[in-house]
Amino acid sequence: MSKYFVPQDAAHCYTIADLRRLAQSRLPQAVFDFIDGAAEDESTLSNNLNAFSKHKWMPHVLRDVSQVSTQTQLFGKDMPLPLGIGPTGGAGFGHPKADLALAKAAAQFGIPYTLSSSATTTIEDIAQHAGGRLWFQAYVLKDKEFFWQMIERARVCEYEGLMITVDLPVGGKRVKDFHNHFSLPFKLTPRNLLDFSSRPTWLLRLLTHGVPTLANLKGLDRAATTQASSFTKLASTVGKNYDPAFDFESLAKVRDKWKGRLIVKGISRADDAQKIAALGADAIVVSNHGGRQLDGAIATLDALPEVVSALSGKIPVLMDSGVRHGGDIAKALALGAHGVLIGRASLFGAVAQADEGAQRALEILRDELQRTMQLCGVTQLNQFNVDLMKKI
Numbered sequence: 001m002s003k004y005f006v007p008q009d010a011a012h013c014y015t016i017a018d019l020r021r022l023a024q025s026r027l028p029q030a031v032f033d034f035i036d037g038a039a040e041d042e043s044t045l046s047n048n049l050n051a052f053s054k055h056k057w058m059p060h061v062l063r064d065v066s067q068v069s070t071q072t073q074l075f076g077k078d079m080p081l082p083l084g085i086g087p088t089g090g091a092g093f094g095h096p097k098a099d100l101a102l103a104k105a106a107a108q109f110g111i112p113y114t115l116s117s118s119a120t121t122t123i124e125d126i127a128q129h130a131g132g133r134l135w136f137q138a139y140v141l142k143d144k145e146f147f148w149q150m151i152e153r154a155r156v157c158e159y160e161g162l163m164i165t166v167d168l169p170v171g172g173k174r175v176k177d178f179h180n181h182f183s184l185p186f187k188l189t190p191r192n193l194l195d196f197s198s199r200p201t202w203l204l205r206l207l208t209h210g211v212p213t214l215a216n217l218k219g220l221d222r223a224a225t226t227q228a229s230s231f232t233k234l235a236s237t238v239g240k241n242y243d244p245a246f247d248f249e250s251l252a253k254v255r256d257k258w259k260g261r262l263i264v265k266g267i268s269r270a271d272d273a274q275k276i277a278a279l280g281a282d283a284i285v286v287s288n289h290g291g292r293q294l295d296g297a298i299a300t301l302d303a304l305p306e307v308v309s310a311l312s313g314k315i316p317v318l319m320d321s322g323v324r325h326g327g328d329i330a331k332a333l334a335l336g337a338h339g340v341l342i343g344r345a346s347l348f349g350a351v352a353q354a355d356e357g358a359q360r361a362l363e364i365l366r367d368e369l370q371r372t373m374q375l376c377g378v379t380q381l382n383q384f385n386v387d388l389m390k391k392i
Contacts, residue, residue: 326368
């Protein structure tokens with residue numbers, strides 16, 4: 001019965017799946033599919049989710065678990081949870097306050113928040129109004145002057161970390177966006193106008209606050225995108241500005257110029273991870289972009305152990321993609337991750353109900369992680385290991 005349960009608001013959501021259903025009930029189909037969907041047949045998205053279910057707990061019993069601690073450290077700073085919010089572009093299309101809601105929730109919970117370069121809120125606004133541990137995620141653009149200007153803005157605003165996404169030389173093929181006539185920049189067509197009208201509260205917010213824009217990419221030259229074929233003209237044009245020539249040498253230049261923490265996101269191979277660590281990265285994120293780019297890719301949880309083994313503790317290894325439960329966080333830790341980043345899990349809450357939704361997502365994951373610890377006979381995060389699990 002819970003499969004069909006649609007909560008009234010975030011306070012009545014008890015799982016991330018509940019927040020997802022709440023978001024779906026409040027958003028036009030095109031906007032929900034943009035957030036929820038993935039590339040082509042969405043097999044990578046399915047792989048990410050299914051990978052967690054293949055690992056089964058073999059819990060200890062008769063342990064004193066009256067007190068458990070989810071405390072950890074990253075970059076020498078204490079964190080109350082082994083968790084951060086990863087970059088999610090275009091959040092403002094779901095709710096105009098979504099980016100800020102996510103950043104404020106992260107600050108409230110004492111965890112890092114990563115602002116996407118494709119966000120609908122500026123680098124400066126997040127720094128001014130959210131606070132906390134801020135990272136800025138930069139897509140690698142062909143326009144290097146614009147690319148370095150964004151990074152400089154993050155430095156001036158004292159962002160702790162710079163995250164470079166390296167698994168996106170070109171944009172993925174998200175078929176649902178084609179079918180829904182959903183594009184970035186935002187366009188109205190007869191098909192999606194009918195869809196948008198089906199959610200009057202969402203539409204009223206759109207009319208009140210104006211059509212969202214990719215605030216940090218304002219002024220980026222998109223002249224080349226006007227030459228797109230009819231097949232791709234409805235797709236996100238942001239991908240047309242990515243630099244497919246960006247390589248290890250280019251990443252080394254970023255390392256030289258950026259003096260803060262450098263996090264490199266989008267790795268699934270041990271050999272790539274070793275090269276990136278050798279270039280001086282401070283952390284890597286095992287990620288396949290939540291399945292939004294390359295379809296048929298290995299699940300990040302399955303890729304994680306080899307990457308962890310190859311790096312031998314030289315730098316922290318985070319992972320994302322497919323995390324929907326506190327138990328998923330625990331499984332990632334058991335396989336060697338230092339922590340996880342979440343994307344959709346918190347985004348569902350933020351687009352459904354802004355501050356309340358983002359906070360509720362983190363409350364759910366915190367409670368589930370603590371409960372998993374107690375039920376597995378674990379009192380400290382470092383007690384999670386492969387001996388507690390069996391892969392089926």
